Amino acid sequence: MLRSPNPVLWAILRPLLRLILRLKLHFQPRRAKLNGPFVLLCNHASYYDPLLAAVCVDRPLCFAGADPAPRAGFLLSLARRLCQPEDLSWQDALNEAAVSGRCVGIFPEGRRCPDGVTGPIPVELAARIQASGLGLMVLRLEGAYLTAPRWAERIPRPGRLRARVMRTLTPGVLQAMETDELQTLLEQDLREDAFETVRRRPGPYRGEHTAERLEKLLCVCPKCGAVGTMESRDNEFFCRGCGFTTVYTLSGGFRGGNVPFENPGQWARWQRGRIRLACEKAGDGPIFEDGGYEIYDLRHGGDRIGTGGLHLYRDRLELPTGIAIPAADVVSLRLVGGSGLRLETRRGSRFELKTIRPVCAEKYLSALAILKEIRENAAADEPEEAPQPQSAETEETETSDNTNNKEDTEEAEE
Numbered sequence: 001m002l003r004s005p006n007p008v009l010w011a012i013l014r015p016l017l018r019l020i021l022r023l024k025l026h027f028q029p030r031r032a033k034l035n036g037p038f039v040l041l042c043n044h045a046s047y048y049d050p051l052l053a054a055v056c057v058d059r060p061l062c063f064a065g066a067d068p069a070p071r072a073g074f075l076l077s078l079a080r081r082l083c084q085p086e087d088l089s090w091q092d093a094l095n096e097a098a099v100s101g102r103c104v105g106i107f108p109e110g111r112r113c114p115d116g117v118t119g120p121i122p123v124e125l126a127a128r129i130q131a132s133g134l135g136l137m138v139l140r141l142e143g144a145y146l147t148a149p150r151w152a153e154r155i156p157r158p159g160r161l162r163a164r165v166m167r168t169l170t171p172g173v174l175q176a177m178e179t180d181e182l183q184t185l186l187e188q189d190l191r192e193d194a195f196e197t198v199r200r201r202p203g204p205y206r207g208e209h210t211a212e213r214l215e216k217l218l219c220v221c222p223k224c225g226a227v228g229t230m231e232s233r234d235n236e237f238f239c240r241g242c243g244f245t246t247v248y249t250l251s252g253g254f255r256g257g258n259v260p261f262e263n264p265g266q267w268a269r270w271q272r273g274r275i276r277l278a279c280e281k282a283g284d285g286p287i288f289e290d291g292g293y294e295i296y297d298l299r300h301g302g303d304r305i306g307t308g309g310l311h312l313y314r315d316r317l318e319l320p321t322g323i324a325i326p327a328a329d330v331v332s333l334r335l336v337g338g339s340g341l342r343l344e345t346r347r348g349s350r351f352e353l354k355t356i357r358p359v360c361a362e363k364y365l366s367a368l369a370i371l372k373e374i375r376e377n378a379a380a381d382e383p384e385e386a387p388q389p390q391s392a393e394t395e396e397t398e399t400s401d402n403t404n405n406k407e408d409t410e411e412a413e414e
Contacts, residue, residue, distance in 0.1 A: 002096040002104065003062055003084065010060040017078070018055045021048075024075070025147055028162035029056050030139075036171070037101045038135035039094060041125075043118045043190045044107035045141060046148035048156070050082040051075060053105055053139055056163050064093035065107035070337050091128060098132040108190065111334060114217060114362050115268035116145040116194035116252075126183035130174050138167040138189040145194035146205040146252045149264075151216035151338060157250075159205030160198070166190075195252055195263040204250035211237045211248035214264065216338045219360035220271045222260055227278075227288065228360070272366055279370045282314040287367055292357045295320040298342075298350035310341075310353060312364055314371065319343075319351060327371050335361055 021027040025048065040061060042053045047069035054061050064084045069076040082105075084093055090106045097104040108121035122128075129136055143161035166189035174182070198205075211232045220227050224242035231240050237254075238245040246257030253263045261267040278287050291309040296302050308320030317325045325345055332344040336352060339359040343351045 002088070002093055002100065002102065004102055005060040005062065005082070007060050011058075014055055014058075017051065020075070021052065021055060024158070025052075025156050025161050026158040027052060030163045030165050031058075032056050032137055032139070032165040032168065033058060034135050034137050034168050034170075036135050037097065037103050038137055039097065039129060039132065040103065040105040040137045040139060041186065041190060042105060042107055042139045043141055043192050044109045044112050045116070045118075045145035045192065045194065046112060046150075046155075047076055048079055048148055049107065049112075049141060049144060050105065051079040052141055052144065052161075052163060054082055056139060056165070057103075057137070059103045061103055061105040063105035063107060064088055064090040065110045067112045067335075090122075094128055094132050094134075098134055108186075112150050113145065114150050114335075116149075116263075116265045118191045118193075121187060121190060123183070126179050126186055130177075130179060130182065133171055135171050136167070136169045136174055137165065138186065140164045140166050140189060140192055142192055142197050143194070143205075145192075146198060149217075150335075151213050152207075152210075153213045153338075154207055154209055157205040157207035157210070160201055160203045193265065195265045198252050202251060205252060206250055209234050210250060211235050213338060213358045214248060215358050216360055217264060217362060218267050218271060219363055220274050222267065222270070225274070227363075228290070232358075271363075275363055275366045276370050279314070279367055279374065284313075286311040286313055286318075288312045288363055290355075290357075290359050292359075293320050293353045293355045295323075296352045296354070298352055299348070302352070310364070312367055317343075317364075317368070319353070323351075325349075327368060328375065330368055333365055333368055335365065 018029055021029070040053060040057065042049060044066060047067065050063045050066050053063070062082055062084055066083045068083050068086065069080050090108065093104050093106065108125050109119040113119050141163055143159060146159055147157055147161050148155040167185065211234065214232045214237050215230045218230055221229055221239040221242060221244055223244040224239060226239065226241045229239045229241040231238060235247050236245055237248055244257060246259040247255045249255050254261065261270065289309055289311040293310050294307050295305055297305050306321035310320065311318040315327055317327060317330060319325065325343070329346045330343065331346055334342050336342050339355050339357065339361045341353040341361050341364065343353070
């Protein structure tokens with residue numbers, strides 16, 4: 001069921017929160033107002049996003065599609081309270097808001113972007129919003145990724161963080177728009193490239209040990225090509241295999257080491273190409289594997305059922321304790337925290353994998369998506385079966401039947 005903050009309590013807290021966010025995160029909010037119930041769309045880059053978006057409007061909002069913050073802290077606990085339960089989809093939240101006449105916030109990506117660039121949004125988003133009869137507000141957060149990178153342990157990192165109201169549309173205007181046109185506008189309005197933004201508006205995102213846990217995002221060495229050999233220490237990021245070393249700067253870039261990438265976003269995009277190559281060339285051995293995972297069965301109260309390694313093959317995902325899940329049976333795989341994973345299968349199984357080691361779990365999500373694409377392309381390329389020729393006996397019977405039908409028709413006409 002859709003839940004929202006108490007209107008009176010929120011009216012009291014909102015001015016105070018705006019001040020706290022300005023002092024602690026250097027957040028520059030934008031005041032926005034839209035009459036009547038509406039849906040607020042926002043890009044998703046950090047745990048703080050529900051709080052950042054909520055203080056920009058005067059209505060109490062609760063958000064669907066957000067990654068709930070697993071950490072402690074005053075601001076993060078407030079951000080958690082603004083999130084709907086994880087089992088409430090954005091579609092259901094939108095439907096409930098349309099029926100109740102309340103306002104709702106939605107992060108269409110469904111998860112924080114891993115590399116600083118807004119992820120894909122659902123293709124049916126525009127049509128659903130038009131069908132809801134609600135107004136629309138589109139908010140873009142800029143600088144949220146570098147303020148609290150998905151892979152970082154020590155957050156926040158105060159820098160340039162602001163909100164921009166990209167569009168406000170009344171229900172009447174929405175109904176008059178072409179759905180394809182609206183979908184295109186939403187994709188443009190929500191798109192944020194954190195590293196392109198900091199290039200246009202330079203400024204430091206201050207913090208300590210800035211490279212710490214960067215291996216949760218980047219696992220392929222650009223010098224030797226090894227997987228899983230990247231490690232971090234303070235501000236340094238290096239390969240323990242070949243010795244390649246670079247420094248992660250306060251402005252979100254790299255310095256030294258002849259690194260071929262300006263920032264982690266470029267490195268991550270190159271890495272996805274290497275993951276695709278590994279999937280396409282995969283044989284019988286594992287594509288990726290990591291040890292030290294604990295596995296919990298979420299269908300049975302979250303009981304811990306064992307420990308071991310995680311192995312991804314071309315056709316299956318092998319979990320700790322030897323549980324094998326066919327790749328085609330994976331319905332959902334999402335990151336939990338930095339290195340954890342939550343898995344759901346077609347048969348209703350639900351598992352959570354946890355590890356205290358900094359592991360690049362993102363590579364499993366990328367690889368499974370690529371393997372699915374490979375399977376679909378292979379199925380599309382398969383030639384259709386040629387129709388079986390009819391036997392002479394069948395043809396003779398059909399001809400006889402047709403003749404009899406013609407004779408019966410002629411007799412009826414007479």
